[in-house]
Amino acid sequence: MTDDSATAILADLVGFDSVVGTPNGAIMDYVAERMDRVALSCHRMTGPEGDRENLFATIGDPCRPGYILSAHVDVVPATEPDWQGDPFRLRRDGDRLIGRGACDMKGFVAAILAALPDLAAMHLSTPIHIALSYDEEAGCRGVPHMIAALPSLCAPPLGCIVGEPTGLAPVLAHKGKAAVAIRATGRAGHSSRPDLGVNAIHRLAPVLASVVSRAASLEKGPTDTRFAPPWSSLQAGIIAGGQAINIVPDRAEVLIEARAISGVDPEEVLEPVIAAADSCEVEWLSRYPALALPADAPLAALAERLAGRSPIGAVSFGTEAGLYQEAGVPAIVCGPGDIARAHRPEEYLRVDELEAATAMIRALGRGLAE
Template sequence: MHASAQTQHHPRLDAAVSHLADLIAFDTTSAYSNLAIIEHLRRFFAALGADVTVLPDASGEKANLIARLGPADVPGIVLSGHTDVVPANPKSWTSDPFHMQQRGSRLFGRGTCDMKGFAACVMAAAPAFAEGNLSRPFYFCFSHDEEVGCLGAPAIAKHLAALDVPPALAIIGEPSEMQLINGQKGKIAMEVTVHGDGGHSSFSPQHVNAVEYASRIIAMIGERSRRYQHEGPFDTDFSVPHATTLATIIEGGVATNVTPDACRFIFELRSIDQDASQADMQALIADVEAALLPEMQALAPNASIEWQEVFSYPAMGDATGCEMFKQLEPILPARGGKVSYGSEGGVFEIDGGIPSIIIGPGSIRQAHKPDEFIEMDQLGQCLAFFDELDTWMRR
């Protein structure tokens, strides 16, 4: 894809590229503190005269930021992004992942599309937002730890919900190629530890092999995924139109001649329905335990299966029926359906009561990969949308 003349020469594109280079230079991998980038954002928005709130987490090592431009006594719009990025192994990259590099129409660096490109466009547009009088407020929200379970967003959503006049709609800037996304799957990540009964492998029939039973649980998880695929429920607006389950990490065993007494694995459930995911997870757990625990405990009474939720976030519902969406619809991009990847949209809905949609520059196909990039044309399209949004917010 090559940048179009219309968006390539947007008057604020150079500013967006400059801001993006600054943001990429902060290594905000989720394992590290994000306080430096939050301070960078705080200073920027404060200099524009925004009302800025920083929400530290309990550890003091992470924080969220909320900045408001415009009146506080009427419903406004949230522009939301996360500050953290997934890890980047420099050996897998052809350039420094935390030093943005331009090659032709593409900007390379960890987070360029997911999702510092959106933040850079917000920063490039914000000085124009700050000029004159807005009839409605913008709330610029930047969270921590989205990539490891949407851990920061609930505090933002609850803060906004507690305002005298909360926002009426949230636009989540996840990479959607600047299409309007009106639905997103929820996810539960579950850690399972199988506690068996080990010993010398020559006596294996007398043992409860934890690796073997873990594999049988994983087979049941796979079967559950196939049932979703064939039986639904279905929503064809999603790229994958049904729920999915998938085992992702496994470890167990200590030696080739020892029956394993423990095995740990992690699996996920991605659901198309906000209400069904927890019930589906509990039904899966009940089926597994009914099928396997009696057999395990007949050999070793202390054998067990331990379930520990790693994290979860809710699905994002369809906000197209809400009043603010209907008012904004004439300026919104074309609809791109619903997505299977996660976002903070469901958190804004559940914890904040704020209907949410996704519109952001870049392609999700570039996210989480070596040599992540964003097309400059995508930044231009985002800036053009912000121009229209700015005009609408002054009506």
């Protein structure tokens, strides 16, 4: 007999090596098959990469305004040496369900799929939409294509619950983010004759100086005390270039990230840095806006009732919720687990957290039933 428990479904999901930036057809096949069992059709939308897709399904009448349950199915790589077992095989240790993505955020996907038979049996007067995306871990690259298709998929949604790990406490706000790669090209030569070459690393010096200066200025404000730190931030995260100490480097690259508080555009944070790039090549890697849901919004009250927890004002990590909000869909973040366990070896979700998330989704359905 097939085990349809949330724990068993999570084990199946963790078993898919759906690392960000890689094909995800196998895990989406699994989800679609689960939906087919309850006669639920889904829209599978291939992204421009050609080997990754988003998935969207509706329980109820898509022509009526409803609520979106949103999650991503990609995970960060699991190459850390401190794993005590195969990271893509769920292990249980007491009440801990251990595996890559168990917390971030296949646990929420498992909760949705476990609740699916109950939801499908309900006569929902207000529909529930399921939106699963790809490459969230690369800066929310997949979900914009699905959001752009929403007008053809359903009536304007009433709200979106993004199930990132928050301890099932509704989160009203998070920072936005933008990231760029800046590349400099020079001319190689022997280091004894730098006058005959062009040093690509040196050409990045004004960019790096701008990052340091801009980062310091951001600490002066504007600020929002709901965040830690309470200001927008900027940093150079990776720099690479050169072949040997005695060769003038002909190529160099720096990756730069901005995180912005609500009300600040992360792209604007990067403007002085882009200006300093001069003749360097600039590639935008990712962007998503900050989230800011008013505390008195109907979606905040709904999430509080469902989760049984008071809303949290803000968190500093980012999610796809800001993109839904930007598209006119009220959004909130509320899911099982703790973000501190994500992106680390021995990532885990507790059994009671998984069960609570499944119960929350079933409660949403009951509240929307005729």
